[in-house]
Amino acid sequence: MEKMKLMVVDDEERFLSTTKKLLERRGYDVVTAPSGAEALEKIRGQNIHVVILDVKMPGMDGNATLKEIKRQFPLVEVIMLTGHATMESAIDGLKSGAIDYLMKPADIDEIILKAEEAFEKRQSLEEKIRVAQMRKLMKSPREIIEET
Numbered sequence: 392m393e394k395m396k397l398m399v400v401d402d403e404e405r406f407l408s409t410t411k412k413l414l415e416r417r418g419y420d421v422v423t424a425p426s427g428a429e430a431l432e433k434i435r436g437q438n439i440h441v442v443i444l445d446v447k448m449p450g451m452d453g454n455a456t457l458k459e460i461k462r463q464f465p466l467v468e469v470i471m472l473t474g475h476a477t478m479e480s481a482i483d484g485l486k487s488g489a490i491d492y493l494m495k496p497a498d499i500d501e502i503i504l505k506a507e508e509a510f511e512k513r514q515s516l517e518e519k520i521r522v523a524q525m526r527k528l529m530k531s532p533r534e535i536i537e538e539t
Contacts, residue, residue: 427456
């Protein structure tokens with residue numbers, strides 16, 4: 392079974408380093424990025440499964456980053472994270488493809504629970520894609536008979 396690879400994206404360096412340490416102590420493979428642009432660069436080079444993404448960041452904010460992640464990497468699951476939550480930004484994030492939304496300071500156990508749920512969803516989608524691809528490759532008994 393594949394191990395989940397997480398990415399935490401936040402412009403607060405202290406939050407990034409603390410969250411990374413806590414997740415790594417629990418056995419998770421974690422990559423961090425201080426900005427949306429850097430997150431996209433790192434996702435291109437690595438197989439990231441779940442992104443924990445801060446909404447409020449200078450430059451490319453979380454919602455813009457989310458939209459770009461989903462455009463370029465539709466199977467990457469994204470959990471929005473903010474200390475400045477509004478219903479509007481939560482709804483925007485969920486409409487744009489975020490799987491969930493957490494308030495800062497989020498408990499590490501809550502982050503892990505949501506990340507595990509997101510990873511399970513991704514694995515389920517990947518399995519459905521594999522099955523669909525196999526069905527496309529396999530011929531039905533009728534097709535085999537018609538060929539002979």
